[in-house]
Amino acid sequence: xxxxxxxxxxxxxxxxxxxxxxxxxxxxxxxxxxxxxxxxxxxxxxxxxxxxxxxxxxxxxxxxxxxxxxxxxxxxxxxxxxxxxxxxxxxxxxxxxxxxxxxxxxxxxxxxxxxxxxxxxxxxxxxxxxxxxxxxxxxx
Amino acid sequence: xxxxxxxxxxxxxxxxxxxxxxxxxxxxxxxxxxxxxxxxxxxxxxxxxxxxxxxxxxxxxxxxxxxxxxxxxxxxxxxxxxxxxxxxxxxxxxxxxxxxxxxxxxxxxxxxxxxxxxxxxxxxxxxxxxxxxxxxxxxx
Numbered sequence: 001x002x003x004x005x006x007x008x009x010x011x012x013x014x015x016x017x018x019x020x021x022x023x024x025x026x027x028x029x030x031x032x033x034x035x036x037x038x039x040x041x042x043x044x045x046x047x048x049x050x051x052x053x054x055x056x057x058x059x060x061x062x063x064x065x066x067x068x069x070x071x072x073x074x075x076x077x078x079x080x081x082x083x084x085x086x087x088x089x090x091x092x093x094x095x096x097x098x099x100x101x102x103x104x105x106x107x108x109x110x111x112x113x114x115x116x117x118x119x120x121x122x123x124x125x126x127x128x129x130x131x132x133x134x135x136x137x138x139x140x
Numbered sequence: 141x142x143x144x145x146x147x148x149x150x151x152x153x154x155x156x157x158x159x160x161x162x163x164x165x166x167x168x169x170x171x172x173x174x175x176x177x178x179x180x181x182x183x184x185x186x187x188x189x190x191x192x193x194x195x196x197x198x199x200x201x202x203x204x205x206x207x208x209x210x211x212x213x214x215x216x217x218x219x220x221x222x223x224x225x226x227x228x229x230x231x232x233x234x235x236x237x238x239x240x241x242x243x244x245x246x247x248x249x250x251x252x253x254x255x256x257x258x259x260x261x262x263x264x265x266x267x268x269x270x271x272x273x274x275x276x277x278x279x280x
Contacts, residue, residue, distance in 0.1 A: 034263065
């Protein structure tokens, strides 16, 4: 469990340092990705830093990351982890920062003795009032 | 694996039959729920059928469910499953049906010999064009 927790916190810490490759060294070569942005998602190259670098380039500085309510369920070489996370950042060219809280589920496998992320699901819910707006202002 | 697949398909089939309690008999007593609707989510009573019954009552008939791209990762007594699902339904009082495609991650544990859902994460992504609209018209 501690090893898995370390992987999850190290990923957040590396992202916060603006280190795309360092974040992704904890990924398996293939990751099923369901991210905040379209499309719906599916299998993706877990080690290609270019999409993450491009995403980081959209901010004045790497986002501050927080991981809360982390719960890990593991047996043998398989685990999943749930958490309520936040990122705080200032979009490039903007003078205003935002903080977004979102839900995270990670699936992990121990491969050659190392716990690696094979699945990532990040989301916010959406309003059921007919507006279909993403609920980007929720707090845990 | 087959046993876990059976649980996942049985849940979808029970929901499609409008059977809230039958859907939830595959849940653990406590489930970490990150659902399509606010709030962000967290631990919930996995066996209380009232919220699901209330949800079902919002439609003319129980939604038609489809489970696609199902992938299951399991070891020992822990598993997680990813899929791209759809629900098709007609809101009560409406003459128009909709089909919504969304991402699903389930976390499962084998408890007393039975695979039970202990985590459910369902979501759609949202548009990164400044509109913050949920992307409810995506297809796999």
